[in-house]
Amino acid sequence: QNRFQFQKTFRLFSTLQSPTEQDFQELVKRAPSSLVVNHWEELEKYNKDWTGNYSGKSRIVCRPNSTKEVSSILEYCNERKIGVVPQAGNTGVVGGSIPIGDEVILSIEKLNQIHSFDGINGIVQCDAGVVLQTLQEKVAAWDALVPIDLGAKGTCMIGGNIATNAGGQYYYRFGSIHSNIIGLEVVLADGTILDLMSTNRKDNTGYDLKHLFVGSEGTLGVVTKVALNCPRLPSSRNVAFLACDSFQSVCETLAKAKEHLGEVLAAFEFMDKAVLDQVATEKRIPLLNDNGENYDFYVLVETQGSNEDHDMQKLELFLESTMESSQAVDGILAQDMKQVLDIWEIRESCNPIIKSKGYNYKYDISLPLDCYYDIANVMRDRLSKFPTVEVVNWGHVIDGNLHLNIIDKGEFKVREEVKELIEPFVFEYTISKKGSISAEHGLGQCKNEYLGKYAKDAATVAVMKNLKQSFDPNGILNPSKFLPSL
Ligand code: FAD
Known part of the structure; x- marks a missing residue:
């Protein structure tokens, strides 16, 4: 399938060439740390992404040791009209760092000073x-x-x-x-x-x-x-982990946090019960209800400042106020840096833990707060006929950014009958609420075709295409990514 896509790419970027053995030799001369092998396994790490959704067939990874070597590689590939895929840590979610076919991978891992x-x-x-x-x-x-x-x-x-x-x-x-x-x-x-x-x-x-x-x-x-x-490291850092029994309460707690914490408010993250039920299979959740179960919603609130007494006073007022009004129904305050990191670990393990449970349909959207969580329930209704499918959610709620994730438990590849109930519905729903279909993960090879359809108007896409043409007239840099093909 990748090969087919690549041939399609080559028709779009009709002037691009597949690199030859001679090209490999020349590129190795220009960047001696490059990896060229006939054995696929050695290049697999660079040709696959962590989600398992994207893979390429590149036979060379250039690993320049200096800016000059980067320049020399690009100069050569541009002259020869060979596609180049820049790659850093390869943790992207939209396949941007993965070749579509056998483009040259340009890894920046050796530029690390x-x-x-x-x-x-x-x-x-x-x-x-x-x-x-x-x-x-x-x-x-x-x-x-x-x-x-x-x-x-x-x-x-x-x-x-x-x-x-x-x-x-x-x-x-x-x-x-x-x-x-x-x-x-x-x-x-x-x-x-x-x-x-x-x-x-x-x-x-x-x-x-x-x-x-x-x-x-x-x-x-x-x-x-x-x-x-790089701002000054805060000398005072506090983290509270609160439970709420409705999404409305999450929003009210957010408003209270802005009111009481003001300039020391640093982060406000949310997670729902569905994702914490998954996380709980591998990590201890430090805040449970009287039945020993996860609450419906959790928020993580962090303050950063330069005066511990001042920050703690603000935090205590915030916690008192939010508990008194029952916006938060329970909560804990980290007592030391280990507890701060343990609470953050719960939030950061959402992604890797759900990945291990089954196939993940991942969406990273922005939505206005008044309808932010509605999509989770809408998707649950749409997918209710699939017993193995679960909708789990977390996100940077303070920025209106929701990580909507749909897990097909025990399945490790896409099921078309599931996917067709999700897409394009999720994008159409998001734009109908004036949100963004990609809040922070970008477009890559996953959403580039949606740019003109669900994100930007024709005039804006035309300016973007003109920019691309002017910076990269041969279209060698990350071909068939980011911009729509037509
Ligand atoms: P890569 O994945 O290697 O590349 C990403 C894109 O940048 C590709 O298109 C690639 O071609 C291009 N690129 C790479 N290096 C260069 C370069 N030197 N010059 C030009 N182009 C280049 N993202 C967020 O925004 N917020 C989050 O909270 C977040 N959380 C995440 C949590 C987890 C557990 C994971 C796995 C991912 C998360 N991401 C998040 C997505 C991802 O980590 C980010 O997009 C990250 O910035 C990608 O960096 P990378 O070094 O892995 O880049």
Whole structure:
């Protein structure tokens, strides 16, 4: 099936070539750490994604050790008109880092140096292949923090986070990665190195080109370095885990958190009973009802600040107020950093645990809060005739971002009769409520065809296509991803 899709791609990008043995030799000369093998198994890790939904047939993974090597690879592939798929930690959810056929994979994993940290300005400069968690740990040792965090932090890389404009749990506090990027180095499709690595926080000269690459999913250039804003590490950090008995109460608790916690509110995440019932098969849930069962809804509230007494006073007022009004029916407050991390572990294990239960139909949507959770019940009704199918939900509710997941328990591949009840309904429902069909995971090869249909108007898609044409006239960068084919 992949081969067929690739041939289709080649008709669309009719000028693209399949790489030959001679191309492999030339690319290895330009990036000696590249992996070229005739044995499929050795390349499998790069050709498959963690969801198991996407796989490619690339026979070469270029692993450049420097920006110059990235430039040399792209220059060659552009001249030869060979498709190139940039890949970082390969944790994306929409198949963006996986080739459709036998394009060259360009892994940035060897570009992994942290170059400098300016403590007064709070700016770290590093290569794009640094793993997010490694960067977080290093920056924490300098009393600062990386303003994004997500469950995939142990594997995803900062370049991948930039290319997907990753959101994550602290979006409400720090804004998107867009708002925290101060400088970038990018290699264009023809090998040109674009040095936008300024550490000036303010610069209004010319188009702010670096932002074009943020969220462009490797279709306009390959990000090789970044200068990133790193705020001071908070000296006070508290986490509360609360139970609510309706989604309305979740929303009221959110309103109370904004009212009482104000500037120290850092994260507000929600999980429903259905997902916690799955998580409970592998982890102890620290807050259960009198029958020893999970409550209907949970929220995780985090505060970050610089004065423990001040923050604790605010938190206590918030907890008192929300409990008194019965918006939260039960709750616990982490007593130390271990408990903080244990509570976060519950939230972050939703994704990996449900993956082990069966085939996952994953949706990452934005919806207005007044109808945010309705879709879960609508989907439960639509799918009620399938006893193995469960609708489980969690998300960054403070940003209106819902991770709607449908598990087909015990099944490990798509069932068309299930899928046709989900899609395109879920997208049509979302746009009918003026939401977004992809809040943070992007488009990749999963939703690119929906861009013009469910996301942007014709004029906007046309401008995007013009941009692509101007940055990558041969269409070598991540072909058949992100933009619709027609
Ligand atoms: P990859 O998956 O390797 O690549 C992603 C895309 O970026 C691809 O299109 C690729 O071609 C392109 N790309 C990669 N590197 C470059 C580069 N250097 N230059 C140009 N293009 C490049 N996402 C969120 O936004 N928020 C979350 O809270 C979140 N939670 C997650 C939790 C789990 C457990 C998992 C598995 C995933 C989660 N994700 C989340 C999705 C994913 O982790 C993010 O999209 C992440 O930013 C991808 O980074 P990566 O390094 O794995 O990139």
